[in-house]
Amino acid sequence: MEAALRAIAGPRRRRILALVRDDELSAGEIAAQFDVTRPAVSQDLTLLKEAGLVTERRNGTRRLYRVRPEGLAPLKSFLDEFWDDRLEALKRESEREERKKRGRRD
Amino acid sequence: MEAALRAIAGPRRRRILALVRDDELSAGEIAAQFDVTRPAVSQDLTLLKEAGLVTERRNGTRRLYRVRPEGLAPLKSFLDEFWDDRLEALKRESEREERKKRGRRD
């Protein structure tokens, strides 16, 4: 998850993810969307691949990239758990408050 | 969301978030959980606060921190949308495949 987080921390990498979410695109097609040099985008792609967020498929001299949604699953789980646990904590808190009130009345 | 991402990219900051998720803790209590110096943790707390992930409440000379779950909401939305859109894309893909098959048969 660590790597995935660092990967999507870069705005351009998030845009790349969006690009290859629906369609399989070549490195060149992806790079053409941005102002930076092609090697810069190539490095982004390498990073995304190492983070498990995209897959690479070679076809002749071209390399086609596509999103790999499972890569974001751990992060999604982390957030969902965080939410659930937080709701649990809130529940415990309000119950504690409730007991306090009752105690006062008794 | 940018700031939130950079904030939770640090493992220690994620641990801090977990610490103050259920209980309100002072900077000192939080710093005591880690090996780095107190200023380092203080900087982490500042970062988390600026990212909107925790709230700070002063009580005398102490500062109490608590998680602010809304801070992670944008990131959660981003991931959820990503998932939904991805599912949509898959659906469109399979429909396209389906049409191809039918076309072949006709």
Next chain:
DNA sequence: ATCTAATGTAAGCTTGACCTAACGTTAGAA
């Protein structure tokens, strides 16, 4: 007023991120 406890802030160093320019590599065309 002074002293102390609990923190934040600033300066300085080290390490890693990121970009560009130059070079290496692989697959297909001529």
Next chain:
DNA sequence: TTCTAACGTTAGGTCAAGCTTACATTAGAT
């Protein structure tokens, strides 16, 4: 084979992240 297209990789420079030490600040206690 030779040439070319499409990429990746390396070297090097710049800027930001992150840690530590030293200093500043704020709120109570004496």
